[in-house]
Amino acid sequence: MSVNLYDSAYELEKAVRQSEEYKNLKQAYDEVNADDSAKGMFDNFRNIQMQLQQKQMMGEDISEEEVMQAQKSVALVQQNAKISNLMDAEQRMSMIIAEMNKIIMKPLEELYGSVE
Amino acid sequence: MSVNLYDSAYELEKAVRQSEEYKNLKQAYDEVNADDSAKGMFDNFRNIQMQLQQKQMMGEDISEEEVMQAQKSVALVQQNAKISNLMDAEQRMSMIIAEMNKIIMKPLEELYGSVE
Numbered sequence A, B: 001m002s003v004n005l006y007d008s009a010y011e012l013e014k015a016v017r018q019s020e021e022y023k024n025l026k027q028a029y030d031e032v033n034a035d036d037s038a039k040g041m042f043d044n045f046r047n048i049q050m051q052l053q054q055k056q057m058m059g060e061d062i063s064e065e066e067v068m069q070a071q072k073s074v075a076l077v078q079q080n081a082k083i084s085n086l087m088d089a090e091q092r093m094s095m096i097i098a099e100m101n102k103i104i105m106k107p108l109e110e111l112y113g114s115v116e
């Protein structure tokens, strides 16, 4: 990888780290992490989500009970202000990442677009 | 998204566009594209790959005949110098993209790593 690409990538990394969106996300994470009850609830929610995603990816069936368990864990975390704050911050960060990727990948999009 | 993030993302986009790896990829694509025989072979190869990937993602079975058809199309494109050149250039570009992503995503990796 050329020096120019490395330098530009590290510049962008610095910009991500210094962005309001990243700082907000970090703060929201720290707040959940410092609260044992919120952290437990959130870890449980994440585990359930991951298990369901894995089952979907493997083409396995998801039982009615599992769907209900997932819905319950969503309802539970949404009631927790620190967790819903974190999930909002994560969503904003995801949007930023998607926007950045769209910009960076434009040269490749142009290339593939012109060939197909 | 902040001005700083936009600027840095566009700087990186420019660096991608000006990189040797991207220029090589573009040239390799243009060469395949200008050669009807190579282009036809490559399009056929890509279609077969995509169909197989889609089936895998949907958890569908892949027949022995389909596996053999895929193997034949791989063997065919590997014999074509322009196509194997393009596939090498694509692989190098993929590695660059993976390296860039690793750099840019480091702040998030640190965050998630510290929470889990």
Ligand SMILES: [Ca+2]
Pocket (backbone or CB within 6 Å): A033, A034, A035, A036
């Ligand atoms: Ca604590």
Ligand SMILES: [Ca+2]
Pocket (backbone or CB within 6 Å): B033, B034, B035, B036
């Ligand atoms: Ca032609």
